[in-house]
Amino acid sequence: MARLTIDRAQKRFGSYLALDDVSLDVEDGEFLAVLGASGCGKTTLLRQIAGFDKLDGGTIRIGDRLVSSAETHIPPEHRKLGIVFQSYALWPHMTVAENVAYGLTVAGVRDPERARRVAAALDLVGLNGFAERRPGLLSGGQRQRVALARCLVTEPSLVLLDEPLANLDVHLRASMEDEFARFHERTGTTMVYITHDQAEAMALADRIAVMDRGRLLQLATPSALYREPANTTVASFIGEGMVLPAAVLSAPQAGRCRVSVLGVEAVVRCRPDQALSGQAKLCLRARDIGLAAADQAGVSAAVERLSYQGGFFRMEARPSAGADIVLHLDAAEPAPAQTGEAIRIAINDGWIIPDSDPLDKAA
Numbered sequence: 001m002a003r004l005t006i007d008r009a010q011k012r013f014g015s016y017l018a019l020d021d022v023s024l025d026v027e028d029g030e031f032l033a034v035l036g037a038s039g040c041g042k043t044t045l046l047r048q049i050a051g052f053d054k055l056d057g058g059t060i061r062i063g064d065r066l067v068s069s070a071e072t073h074i075p076p077e078h079r080k081l082g083i084v085f086q087s088y089a090l091w092p093h094m095t096v097a098e099n100v101a102y103g104l105t106v107a108g109v110r111d112p113e114r115a116r117r118v119a120a121a122l123d124l125v126g127l128n129g130f131a132e133r134r135p136g137l138l139s140g141g142q143r144q145r146v147a148l149a150r151c152l153v154t155e156p157s158l159v160l161l162d163e164p165l166a167n168l169d170v171h172l173r174a175s176m177e178d179e180f181a182r183f184h185e186r187t188g189t190t191m192v193y194i195t196h197d198q199a200e201a202m203a204l205a206d207r208i209a210v211m212d213r214g215r216l217l218q219l220a221t222p223s224a225l226y227r228e229p230a231n232t233t234v235a236s237f238i239g240e241g242m243v244l245p246a247a248v249l250s251a252p253q254a255g256r257c258r259v260s261v262l263g264v265e266a267v268v269r270c271r272p273d274q275a276l277s278g279q280a281k282l283c284l285r286a287r288d289i290g291l292a293a294a295d296q297a298g299v300s301a302a303v304e305r306l307s308y309q310g311g312f313f314r315m316e317a318r319p320s321a322g323a324d325i326v327l328h329l330d331a332a333e334p335a336p337a338q339t340g341e342a343i344r345i346a347i348n349d350g351w352i353i354p355d356s357d358p359l360d361k362a363a
């Protein structure tokens with residue numbers, strides 16, 4: 001196990017800055033997910049940590065050891081890492097046990113120590129009955145577990161996982177998520193998990209690093225990312241947040257303030273220490289809004305779309321006071337209004353986004 005510390009990492013491809021001053025640290029034993037849309041720089045970051053590429057600026061440390069900087073480059077095989085790829089990368093001509101043993105053989109570990117460690121690793125991923133099978137005769141989930149066992153057997157100080165569930169179907173993904181979570185609990189290994197799937201990141205990670213266009217936008221627990229996004233990009237990317245302009249009507253008190261949004265007053269959450277006045281940006285989740293009761297203030301809107309989600313409807317509605325805004329809210333079955341009907345929407349909660357987007361600022 002080891003701590004990972006990345007300080008102002010930079011990586012260029014020609015004139016494009018694929019990593020732009022990325023700083024983050026992963027605690028010993030922590031499970032960190034790196035989340036972002038395609039092309040945001042996740043794989044580039046993983047390749048720097050693994051040592052597949054050379055860094056142009058900044059530093060990467062594993063434990064106390066400097067492994068990457070513009071001047072230093074420790075090769076991947078000397079970083080004590082385990083890597084699990086999306087593609088499994090198993091040898092088809094070797095049995096499961098031989099695949100798992102491979103890294104030990106290369107490292108000069110011999111039987112009976114090697115056999116003992118292979119059996120323990122297969123046991124850990126629940127595959128001890130499969131040692132003599134070839135990978136071609138395993139399911140996708142079983143192959144991914146072999147890849148996990150192969151990575152673990154070398155007792156890495158840090159495990160990097162590059163979209164390991166991307167090739168699996170929905171059901172298998174869910175059971176492999178459990179598998180990864182249990183595995184992390186049992187071993188306490190420091191893990192960095194790359195994914196573009198926020199549900200996966202939320203379910204697994206202690207903290208999530210959200211990336212966009214080569215920059216780290218926020219590093220926080222899943223709950224803090226959802227409830228208190230730091231900027232507009234994170235607010236709209238995570239949990240389908242709606243970002244709306246709001247006028248601040250009162251100074252924050254105990255982490256709450258009064259705002260006017262779409263012509264309606266509401267009390268919403270904000271940072272207790274934030275100096276707020278004038279205009280702000282408000283993040284609303286579907287669960288923050290609902291149909292207004294008769295005696296409650298509400299935003300007048302027209303239902304544009306209803307989609308059944310199993311037990312409830314997702315309703316999309318366009319407020320009459322904001323032609324370019326669509327609000328989405330969840331309504332219990334049976335549908336309380338039909339497409340085209342007028343409704344009133346109450347704003348029950350929300351979050352004042354503390355920062356305008358750092359990328360907007362840079363632009």
Ligand SMILES: Nc1ncnc2c1ncn2[C@@H]1O[C@H](COP(=O)(O)OP(=O)(O)OP(=O)(O)O)[C@@H](O)[C@H]1O
Nearest residue numbers: 013014018036037038039040041042043044045196
């Ligand atoms: N070897 C390379 N040469 C030039 N550009 C590159 C190279 N590798 C990556 N890039 C560019 O750097 C940016 C980040 O790529 P990266 O592969 O890290 O994204 P990603 O977040 O992992 O995306 P995905 O989820 O699609 O794999 C992209 O714009 C990509 O085109």
